Amino acid sequence: MDTQRFKVNIPTVTHEIIDGEAVIINLENGNYYSLSDVGSFIWGLFETGSSANEIRNQVLQTYQGDATDIDRSVRELLTQLQQENLIVPVNGTASDHTQPAPANNNDEKQSFNPPMLHKYSDMQELLLLDPIHDVDDAGWPKPVPDPPK
Amino acid sequence: MWTTQVGPSRFRIRRSKSLKTCPKLHMLTSRVVPANEDQASRSVDYFESVYDLFDSAQQVAGPVERGYLIGGFHVRLSFAGPALLSLTRALDHLAADDDSHPDLTICLWDSESTGQRMIARPWQEEDFLARGVIQGYNTDRIYTAFQHGSGAVSVLDRERNVAVFWAPDAKLPYWEYGSPLRSILHWWLLSRGLQLVHAAAVGNANGGVLIGGKGGSGKSTTALTCLESKLSYVGDDYTLLGLDSGSVVHSLYNSAKLNSDHVQRFPSLLPKIANPERLADEKALLFVNEYYPAKVATRLPVRAVLVPRVTGLPETSWKRVSVAITLAALAPSTIFQLPRAGNEALRFLAAFARHLPCFSLEVGTNLSTIPAAIERLLAEID
Numbered sequence: 050m051d052t053q054r055f056k057v058n059i060p061t062v063t064h065e066i067i068d069g070e071a072v073i074i075n076l077e078n079g080n081y082y083s084l085s086d087v088g089s090f091i092w093g094l095f096e097t098g099s100s101a102n103e104i105r106n107q108v109l110q111t112y113q114g115d116a117t118d119i120d121r122s123v124r125e126l127l128t129q130l131q132q133e134n135l136i137v138p139v140n141g142t143a144s145d146h147t148q149p150a151p152a153n154n155n156d157e158k159q160s161f162n163p164p165m166l167h168k169y170s171d172m173q174e175l176l177l178l179d180p181i182h183d184v185d186d187a188g189w190p191k192p193v194p195d196p197p198k
Numbered sequence: 199m200w201t202t203q204v205g206p207s208r209f210r211i212r213r214s215k216s217l218k219t220c221p222k223l224h225m226l227t228s229r230v231v232p233a234n235e236d237q238a239s240r241s242v243d244y245f246e247s248v249y250d251l252f253d254s255a256q257q258v259a260g261p262v263e264r265g266y267l268i269g270g271f272h273v274r275l276s277f278a279g280p281a282l283l284s285l286t287r288a289l290d291h292l293a294a295d296d297d298s299h300p301d302l303t304i305c306l307w308d309s310e311s312t313g314q315r316m317i318a319r320p321w322q323e324e325d326f327l328a329r330g331v332i333q334g335y336n337t338d339r340i341y342t343a344f345q346h347g348s349g350a351v352s353v354l355d356r357e358r359n360v361a362v363f364w365a366p367d368a369k370l371p372y373w374e375y376g377s378p379l380r381s382i383l384h385w386w387l388l389s390r391g392l393q394l395v396h397a398a399a400v401g402n403a404n405g406g407v408l409i410g411g412k413g414g415s416g417k418s419t420t421a422l423t424c425l426e427s428k429l430s431y432v433g434d435d436y437t438l439l440g441l442d443s444g445s446v447v448h449s450l451y452n453s454a455k456l457n458s459d460h461v462q463r464f465p466s467l468l469p470k471i472a473n474p475e476r477l478a479d480e481k482a483l484l485f486v487n488e489y490y491p492a493k494v495a496t497r498l499p500v501r502a503v504l505v506p507r508v509t510g511l512p513e514t515s516w517k518r519v520s521v522a523i524t525l526a527a528l529a530p531s532t533i534f535q536l537p538r539a540g541n542e543a544l545r546f547l548a549a550f551a552r553h554l555p556c557f558s559l560e561v562g563t564n565l566s567t568i569p570a571a572i573e574r575l576l577a578e579i580d
Contacts, residue, residue: 060540063540065529067521067525067551070520071522079534172531
């Protein structure tokens with residue numbers, strides 16, 4: 050599991066990282082999401098495909114924090130992103146070798162704050178506006194008449 | 199306004215025998231990819247069949263032509279009879295007398311007034327996708343969408359720069375008259391470097407502000423308050439963005455749409471509402487150009503992007519927000535309303551917002567403070 054690589058679920062998902070924040074849009078269900086700071090950093094790693102181990106190591110190299118907390122946060126975020134269908138497994142696995150946290154100078158690292166996936170569903174109605182339709186004689190959808198009041 | 203009557207033979211379409219020789223068009227979206235040559239051929243055949251029906255309808259009902267300058271491009275609307283002419287009210291501020299060769303020709307017809315039936319749909323029920331996209335009839339070249347609610351079909355041939363809009367009859371929903379031909383214009387203008395966006399825009403000699411946000415966020419309220427101020431009105435719902443010569447907003451529709459409960463806050467607009475008898479079921483529709491033609495600006499350089507937020511406080515103010523917050527206000531509400539919009543729209547909007555200051559416009563209950571705040575903001579940025 051930790052060596053399974055995941056990537057952004059293209060073309061269901063479109064996304065953009067701008068000024069360190071990720072804006073992620075699911076084109077099929079109308080939900081959209083944002084990730085900032087560590088979350089945006091992690092999201093960027095999915096563009097080329099990354100495993101939980103690879104992400105953990107990248108985060109440890111970049112952020113200062115408890116390795117156990119980081120490991121747990123990465124796994125939780127990865128699970129959330131999968132549940133939201135924003136990332137999908139890719140063929141092939143990463144090396145099973147889990148590198149130890151490099152001994153970088155912690156003063157140069159940013160503090161680790163657990164990533165938060167913010168989800169917005171207020172646009173779903175735009176995709177769901179299409180009324181339940183019936184089909185006319187020529188095969189064209191037509192709105193179902195409102196029931197009598 | 200054009201008065202020249204141009205017969206249908208002027209742009210009669212001959213069936214193409216050599217699709218392979220056609221120049222490859224810029225890929226507009228990755229969401230719909232031509233599966234194979236059969237699909238490409240089938241899509242072209244469908245377009246040509248629909249066009250032929252328009253041609254027949256126009257011969258019966260008579261040609262009616264109108265010309266517009268949209269985002270700097272000449273767009274000709276060619277009607278089969280007058281039944282759908284009311285669709286032009288939202289575009290009247292862009293009317294152009296120039297009878298030069300149009301960049302895009304859109305052919306419009308309806309079955310009821312012309313007696314010309316539409317071809318039975320050649321696709322299956324499961325091919326109706328979200329946002330009206332028709333699976334199997336969308337390629338790099340042909341764009342096809344069905345408009346739920348109105349029953350209209352839009353189909354564009356990007357290679358010939360000709361589109362057809364068909365509706366069962368002229369009894370279209372108010373929003374079709376408020377923002378006519380939205381899908382066709384979105385598809386074609388994107389190929390010319392212009393992005394249709396769900397955003398309002400107002401401004402003055404210092405430039406304009408783009409006002410993004412979903413329906414009900416305060417876009418229209420903000421834009422309409424400017425009608426009684428020194429600010430110009432570019433649009434209140436859908437506008438066009440360009441990046442070729444800096445960040446520019448072009449006017450698209452001069453139609454303002456307001457929730458019927460909000461319209462009470464604009465007593466001076468009440469007598470100007472185009473659909474007063476239907477406010478129980480429809481938004482109030484106002485064609486700004488018919489009452490405030492001098493207030494309509496067709497193009498402004500954009501100085502800032504605003505995301506309105508109703509605060510409940512009397513005064514209007516602003517505060518800086520991130521580009522990502524702004525993009526989240528602009529992109530989803532744009533993309534989810536436009537068939538085949540996706541990656542390209544998001545990239546475009548990100549590029550547009552990236553180099554502009556972005557603000558939350560804290561909209562006050564005292565409406566006169568809204569344009570005053572925007573004027574101050576534009577002066578400060580300048």
